[in-house]
Amino acid sequence: MQILLTNDDGVYAPGIASLKHFIQELGTVTLVAPDIEQSGVGHSITFNQPLRIREVHMNNEFIGYGVNGSPADCVKLAINEIMRERPDVVISGLNMGANVGIHILYSGTVAAAVEAAVMGFSSIAVSFEITEHYDDIHNAAKVAKDVIRQILNHKLPKGYLLNVNIPAITPERIKGIKITRQFTQDFKEAFQKRVDPSGRAYYWLTGTDKSKYQEEGTDLSALSDGYISITPLRYDRTDYQLQKTIAEWDWKY
Amino acid sequence: MQILLTNDDGVYAPGIASLKHFIQELGTVTLVAPDIEQSGVGHSITFNQPLRIREVHMNNEFIGYGVNGSPADCVKLAINEIMRERPDVVISGLNMGANVGIHILYSGTVAAAVEAAVMGFSSIAVSFEITEHYDDIHNAAKVAKDVIRQILNHKLPKGYLLNVNIPAITPERIKGIKITRQFTQDFKEAFQKRVDPSGRAYYWLTGTDKSKYQEEGTDLSALSDGYISITPLRYDRTDYQLQKTIAEWDWKY
Numbered sequence: 001m002q003i004l005l006t007n008d009d010g011v012y013a014p015g016i017a018s019l020k021h022f023i024q025e026l027g028t029v030t031l032v033a034p035d036i037e038q039s040g041v042g043h044s045i046t047f048n049q050p051l052r053i054r055e056v057h058m059n060n061e062f063i064g065y066g067v068n069g070s071p072a073d074c075v076k077l078a079i080n081e082i083m084r085e086r087p088d089v090v091i092s093g094l095n096m097g098a099n100v101g102i103h104i105l106y107s108g109t110v111a112a113a114v115e116a117a118v119m120g121f122s123s124i125a126v127s128f129e130i131t132e133h134y135d136d137i138h139n140a141a142k143v144a145k146d147v148i149r150q151i152l153n154h155k156l157p158k159g160y161l162l163n164v165n166i167p168a169i170t171p172e173r174i175k176g177i178k179i180t181r182q183f184t185q186d187f188k189e190a191f192q193k194r195v196d197p198s199g200r201a202y203y204w205l206t207g208t209d210k211s212k213y214q215e216e217g218t219d220l221s222a223l224s225d226g227y228i229s230i231t232p233l234r235y236d237r238t239d240y241q242l243q244k245t246i247a248e249w250d251w252k253y
Numbered sequence: 254m255q256i257l258l259t260n261d262d263g264v265y266a267p268g269i270a271s272l273k274h275f276i277q278e279l280g281t282v283t284l285v286a287p288d289i290e291q292s293g294v295g296h297s298i299t300f301n302q303p304l305r306i307r308e309v310h311m312n313n314e315f316i317g318y319g320v321n322g323s324p325a326d327c328v329k330l331a332i333n334e335i336m337r338e339r340p341d342v343v344i345s346g347l348n349m350g351a352n353v354g355i356h357i358l359y360s361g362t363v364a365a366a367v368e369a370a371v372m373g374f375s376s377i378a379v380s381f382e383i384t385e386h387y388d389d390i391h392n393a394a395k396v397a398k399d400v401i402r403q404i405l406n407h408k409l410p411k412g413y414l415l416n417v418n419i420p421a422i423t424p425e426r427i428k429g430i431k432i433t434r435q436f437t438q439d440f441k442e443a444f445q446k447r448v449d450p451s452g453r454a455y456y457w458l459t460g461t462d463k464s465k466y467q468e469e470g471t472d473l474s475a476l477s478d479g480y481i482s483i484t485p486l487r488y489d490r491t492d493y494q495l496q497k498t499i500a501e502w503d504w505k506y
Contacts, residue, residue: 042325043295043358050447050455072295072359073458080444081456102371104490105296106325111358118355118439146506154502160495177504181491186371191333194303202303203330228506232495237357238434242413242485249407251430253399253481 001027001152004087004116006074007095008038008108011056011066015094015128018141020063023091026149030087031064032078034071034108039097043111044070051077071112079119089152090116093126094141098165100127100219100229101183113161114235122156124148129168129223140166143174147228163231167223178227183218254280254405257340257369259327260348261291261361264309264319268347268381271394273316276344279402283340284317285331287324287361292350296364297323304330324365332372342405343369346379347394351418353380353472353482354436363416367488370414377401378414382421382476393419396427400481416484420476431480436471 003023007016011033020029035054046069056066065082067074075090092112099107109125116123126148128140143166151162167174189207196202214221222229256276260269264286273282288307299322309319318335320327328343345365352360362378369376379401381393396419404415420427442460449455467474475482 037301040298040300041295042297042364044297045293045295045359045458047293047458048290050457051444052453052455076442076458077444077456080442081446102488105364105367105371105488106298111295114358118358118437120439150502150504154499156499160492162499174506176506179496179500179504181493181496182489184371184489186373189329189333191304191330193334200305202305203334204303205298205300205326205329230499232492232499233490234492234495235355235358236435236437237486237490239413239485239487240434242487243432243434246407246409246415246483246485247432249403251403251432253427253429 002085002087003027003029004078004083004090005029005031006033006071006092006112008034008041008071008112009096010034010037011064013096015096015137015141018138019094019144022141022145023148026152030078030083032067032074032082033064034074035066035068038070038108040106041070041108042106043072043114046070046073053077053082071108072115075112075115087121090121090123091126091148094137094144095127096130096137098127098129098223099125099163100165100223102186104163104182110163114233117159117161118235120159122158123161124151124164125161126164128166131168134168139171143171161233163233165219165223165229167226167228169226173226174228175226178222178229180219180222180229180231181217182231183215183220255338255340256280256282257331257336257343258282258284259286259324259345259365261287261294261324261365262349263287263290264317268349268390268394271391272347272397275394275398276401279405283331283336285320285327285335286317287327288319288321291323291361293359294323294361295359296325296367299323299326306330306335324361325368328365328368340374343374343376344379344401345376347390347397348380349383349390351380351382351476352378352416353418353476355439357416357435366414367486370412371488373412375409375411376414377404377417379417381419384421387421392424396424414486416486418472418476418482420479420481422479426479427481428479431475431482433472433475433482433484434470435484436468436473
């Protein structure tokens with residue numbers, strides 16, 4: 001089995017190293033990831049500047065390829081230019097931090113998996129919640145591998161993707177797996193206004209007190225309850241319900 | 254009526270200037286846009302560095318605010334920090350280039366409208382196809398205003414967004430308006446490999462020969478046939494069909 005592995009935390013991130021370590025049991029892993037952290041880049045792609053591919057070594061050992069672009073760029077380049085065989089599955093992660101609710105929209109980790117699905121591959125985005133109380137990403141990567149193995153055994157169809165999130169608790173305390181939907185409510189965000197030494201204002205994006213928001217069946221509530229959440233995502237963004245409504249509106253041109 | 258206007262081509266782009274010119278007939282326009290072009294940034298947001306807001310003047314006249322971030326950042330900042338009243342509608346555009354098919358995923362123009370919808374506002378993304386034969390963005394902005402006026406008259410509900418695309422033909426030749434769905438097939442992309450003066454390889458993303466792909470009812474085919482396309486988009490990315498399928502898989506943890 002040929003596996004393409006990418007992420008948005010960058011080629012040197014511990015999450016991708018741990019995940020690579022474990023999923024090598026499942027197949028041949030080609031690692032292609034951004035040179036530097038790309039969190040929150042969403043589904044950005046690079047066409048206004050050229051991309052570079054470089055071989056990355058750690059402790060004198062070749063570990064994979066670094067790209068000066070986004071996670072979606074990595075998937076495009078890996079499949080078109082780097083890999084000799086087409087991957088059987090594309091895996092993105094293990095991300096440091098959950099990608100649930102509307103954070104799915106901003107996530108480079110998820111975007112890489114979306115890109116792979118658009119290109120006709122089956123793909124899996126995997127993220128690890130992480131809290132101040134628990135952040136053992138190596139243990140989480142082992143859990144991720146167990147989930148990935150099950151997905152591969154079930155033969156996820158080509159062009160489809162699953163978004164997997166692992167709760168920030170020890171593997172023994174995880175209660176099970178829940179098949180979920182995306183929590184769609186807005187997280188309450190705000191800007192913190194500060195003033196620099198020259199007297200000019202600048203703004204930091206802050207917020208998301210998720211504890212107040214719970215809705216049964218969602219990725220967010222599954223994670224809060226100590227379950228691994230798996231949400232299937234689609235890249236057809238059409239709102240078919242609203243489409244029916246506005247098709248009845250009186251349009252004139 | 255309070256209108257927030259943004260884009261991804263940047264605060265100085267002709268498309269946003271023309272659109273502002275025309276939609277001032279519809280209400281009070283606050284323009285908040287990226288300092289520099291942000292095409293292809295998708296739904297990226299900025300939380301690893303602070304954001305700045307600056308007042309932008311053209312010909313000694315105040316035109317709006319520039320932000321050193323993405324289109325989605327502009328929407329967040331405009332609503333939380335810049336506008337005194339909450340907008341009745343958020344408009345993103347007029348983009349130079351169509352945002353149809355899977356390009357919707359990469360589009361900063363569309364992401365700004367998605368961000369507004371997530372925050373609970375009704376929003377409209379408007380793009381203009383542009384070809385080598387026709388690129389009169391001022392005329393296209395007038396067409397855009399006509400479409401926007403109709404959407405506002407119909408009272409698009411809060412939290413919903415429409416993606417409008419205007420074909421690259423003169424207003425008289427436009428055949429009408431079609432309510433469409435997103436074309437979901439992959440555009441055929443490739444990388445062009447070049448070698449720099451130091452002998453190192455670099456790659457340009459190229460491609461998308463759209464002429465081969467046509468599918469009745471989609472945004473892409475409406476545009477090719479000379480219609481304005483309007484596709485309602487949703488930000489719940491859950492694939493509910495696949496969810497039913499995988500809920501029946503045998504999961505173990």
